[in-house]
Amino acid sequence: DARVAYCAHKVSYAEVERQITTAIARFDPEQAEKLRRQAADGRKLDIHTEAMSLEGTIEVSGTLDAQDALDLDAAINRLAADRKAAGSTESLDVRRAQAAGDLARGQDTLPFDGAKGGFETGLRPSSTTEKSIKIxxxxxxxxxxxxxxxxxxxxxxxxxxxxxxxxxxxxxxxxxxxxxxxxPVRDLADHVHVAGYEHPDRLIEQDDLVDHHCVFPWCTRPAERCDHDHVTPYNKGGPTCSCNSAPLCRGHHRLKTHGRWSYDVLDRGTYLWHSPHAHTYRRDHTGTEPVLRQRP
Structure with missing residues (x-):
């Protein structure tokens, strides 16, 4: 339509989206409710603890309800402003980041008395019990x-x-x-062996320090969030020890137990995996490498 083409270039994409959303809410309320629920299901807050920088910083990202996000922004702005009033010379971005930490610890800044020309520095607990959260x-x-x-x-x-x-x-x-x-320093070359089925803490810690991740091919789940597997099953004579233990995430642990995958320990931290389809993979701290089968 010529009339639409005449004014289309004057309307922003955001405005078009808003008009569509308004029309759906007016003429198709069931679809509008479905879209609202889908948007709500997308809420999340990610703290990327696995990617700490050299300076000791961690990236945070997420999607919140609008009101929660606005309240959080207002609280962080207020604490950042209090830090500046108390004498902080850091940039606004740095003060906002520090304010987020204050909120996480349940702390608030001490009152600033601008009328008297003075202020107190430091932090106080914001809860009524006047106790800080211990981390x-x-x-x-x-x-x-x-x-x-x-x-x-x-x-x-x-x-x-x-x-x-x-x-x-x-x-x-x-x-x-x-x-x-x-x-005490954990000797990663030490051989830990126990008589029972359960992995002791010292063996779990040793596994985590040696392997860092789930040892299934290409898996990157951190070892501290994994199960600790008997490479040769315990009920088939496999001991609970350093040379027969490795971290596997829950999904790959089940795949190994019920999915006909198996693996051997070539050396501490180096494993050779065998798939149900006769494929072989070598996994160590550098990553995963397929092992080519030689033709007869």
Missing amino acids: TRVIDLHVHEAGVFGDPNATVGRSGRKPVLVETIREWCGAPDTVINLK
């Missing part, structure tokens, strides 16, 4: 002596994570109410 973090540190005694830019390895700076660790340890519990 426990377990960090596996592998520190080179250069990081302890010399180079402040030396990195500290974390099991299953990207490296972080020694200076970042110092900041974490310097936070108020921090409690540090030191554990």
Whole structure:
């Protein structure tokens, strides 16, 4: 239609979408309700803990209800403004990020008295019980002596994570109410063996530090969120020990148990998988590689 073509270029895509949504709500309420539910099902909040940066930062992304998002934005803006009033010289983006952490710990800024020309610095609990939320973090540190005694830019390895700076660790340890519990160094070459079926904590920890991920071909689920499998089943004589244990995510654990997949340990952290269709895959810390069958 010439009349539509005449004005179409003047209407934005967002306006067209809004008009369509309005029309659906007016003339097809059942479809409108279905679309609303689909949009609600898309709500999520992802904290990408598996991708920590060298500086100790983690990306956060998500989709919230509009009112929840607006309330969260307002609370973060208020706490960021309070930090500036208390003397912070950080940028707005940094103060907003810090404010999100304050909210996560159930803390609020101390009152700022602009009329009296003074303010108090610090944080206070926002709950009526006046108690902060206690957060426990377990960090596996592998520190080179250069990081302890010399180079402040030396990195500290974390099991299953990207490296972080020694200076970042110092900041974490310097936070108020921090409690540090030191554990002995875990020898990954040590052979752990127990008589029972259940994997002990020291064997689970050793598996997680050696393999980092589910050991099924191409799987990337972190080992700490996996089951711990007997490579040779326990009921077929397989021992519960370092040379017969590996992390498998729940789905691939079931596939190995019920789906006719099997695997062998070539070396600690290196596995040879056999599929039901006679395909073979080599899996180690570098990834997965198909093993070509040789023709007779």
